[in-house]
Amino acid sequence: MNRTNRLSRARFSRLLFGSLAALWLAACGGAEDTGGGGEQESIGLRGAMVFTLVPEAPLVQGENDLRLTLRDAASGASVEGASIEVIAIMPAMGHEAAGAPSIEEAGEGAYAVRDLALSMPGRWDVHVKVEHEDRIDEVHFVYDVL
Numbered sequence: 145m146n147r148t149n150r151l152s153r154a155r156f157s158r159l160l161f162g163s164l165a166a167l168w169l170a171a172c173g174g175a176e177d178t179g180g181g182g183e184q185e186s187i188g189l190r191g192a193m194v195f196t197l198v199p200e201a202p203l204v205q206g207e208n209d210l211r212l213t214l215r216d217a218a219s220g221a222s223v224e225g226a227s228i229e230v231i232a233i234m235p236a237m238g239h240e241a242a243g244a245p246s247i248e249e250a251g252e253g254a255y256a257v258r259d260l261a262l263s264m265p266g267r268w269d270v271h272v273k274v275e276h277e278d279r280i281d282e283v284h285f286v287y288d289v290l
């Protein structure tokens with residue numbers, strides 16, 4: 145009886161360790177995906193457009209430049225002449241980045257986002273809202289800033 149208990153406890157420990165390891169790996173993978181340097185792409189919350197956001201360099205505390213590309217989710221066509229708002233929020237602390245970045249159209253659905261001022265290191269949500277003709281769509285990407 146005692147021996148059986150010990151065995152099942154050992155099995156339980158292994159299971160628990162396995163789950164923790166899986167969680168840790170998942171968290172690690174997530175951190176890689178949201179690293180400050182990589183390209184991120186997602187369809188908008190309203191399904192109208194596909195957003196691609198590429199930092200010019202890994203994001204840092206201070207001012208950052210990024211390139212946003214917009215495509216129509218149905219046709220794949222470039223979304224040109226859109227009005228765009230980019231806001232960075234630090235969810236853990238409930239504050240926004242100071243000041244709005246400048247946004248300039250660069251042709252073929254690309255837009256240069258300049259001087260996105262991230263005031264401190266940590267996790268930031270970069271929210272992108274787009275209005276184009278009679279459609280609006282939005283997305284947010286998560287970045288870990290060193």
Ligand SMILES: [Cu+2]
Nearest residue numbers: 234237239264
């Ligand atoms: Cu903060």
